Amino acid sequence: MDKPLKTPPPYAIASVDHALRAATMLQLEGSLTVTQVAERLGVARSTAHRLLAMLVYRDFAVRDENRVYRVGPVLELATHSRSLVSRLRTAALPHLHRVVDRLNETTNLTIRTGDTARFIASVECDRALRVGSREGMVFPAHRTTGGLLLLAELSEEELAEVYASEHYRDRPQERPDLGALSAELKGIARSGFAVNRNRSERGLVAVGVPVRDAEGTVQAGLSISLPGTRYDPLDLQFLVSTLQAAARALSADLAGTA
Known part of the structure; x- marks a missing residue:
């Protein structure tokens, strides 16, 4: 489970x-x-x-x-890790703000470490009913839009290594069904976007696209989060195209600062 x-x-x-x-x-x-x-x-x-x-x-x-x-020492990350995260976050923030200005929904940037996904940037919209900032929060990767986008880049062998049963010896209930997850990830890789309904939090829907570097490697997931009551599947194409434009612009900025 x-x-x-x-x-x-x-x-x-x-x-x-x-x-x-x-x-x-x-x-x-x-x-x-x-x-x-x-x-x-x-x-x-x-x-x-x-x-x-x-x-x-x-x-x-x-x-x-x-x-x-x-x-401080309690929270200090390795220098190279902080540098990469800081560069990603600094480059992404203007694009996150522009997505919020256009869609008026909370926008996030997510990275993956092993089987977890971490929100490294989050810009809230100004609606009364909105999804709050996720900045700094860590979730199982397969439960977040950004995490799914990043997992979708892995080969079957790499995915099996991330979710190897020995990693879950003390917490078998947290290991996802690898067959079902693999099938879902293949669909995400084909479509180029992910939709997450109620997987990280009840009543929440998230839509996201990958952010790639100059070599085409996915570095992060760019997504919006909104209350499920406001999500209309008929808007999906517009949401995805808006996010993809922001992701392309962010990728260009990252290539310029490499």
Whole structure:
């Protein structure tokens, strides 16, 4: 049996959520000021300062002599990994904002590590009913649109290695049906896009396309997430074409910064 879907807590604690999001931003981006954190979280500078001070106290962040906050030892990633993620994220953000401006739905960029997918950038739309930011969150790859797009690039042998039974010896219920997953991924590879209904969270639909580098290798998944009540299959072609245009523009930017 598969791992249960992620469900937002019924009584979210805003201060905890803000602290976790601030820590995630530092981990993904490397360095931020109090003002930048305040703007991103939509809180007062004094609130952002208190959040960052607590992260420093717990070694999730450090503050340098210029009052710039950087990721601390608890969250520090390998330098090369952070550099790649930072470059992807920096290049993607303007394109994510343009997709949000056009579609008015929350837009995400996702990478894959093994059998997990991580949201490295997320821009929320301004609708009252919307999907919240997924930035920094980690899901099973086969449960996310971006993860499916990245898995679809693997050969049968590579896919079997990712989901080898020995990797799930202590959690067999989390291993997907490899036959069904392989068939689904072949369909995604043929179509060039993925649609995810209720797989990562109930009531959520996501549509995504791959982002490729100059050699044609998929680097990330670009997707929108929206409430299922607002999704109309008749809009799918327009959603996909909009995302594909953004993905091509992002790929060109990545080639220019390589």
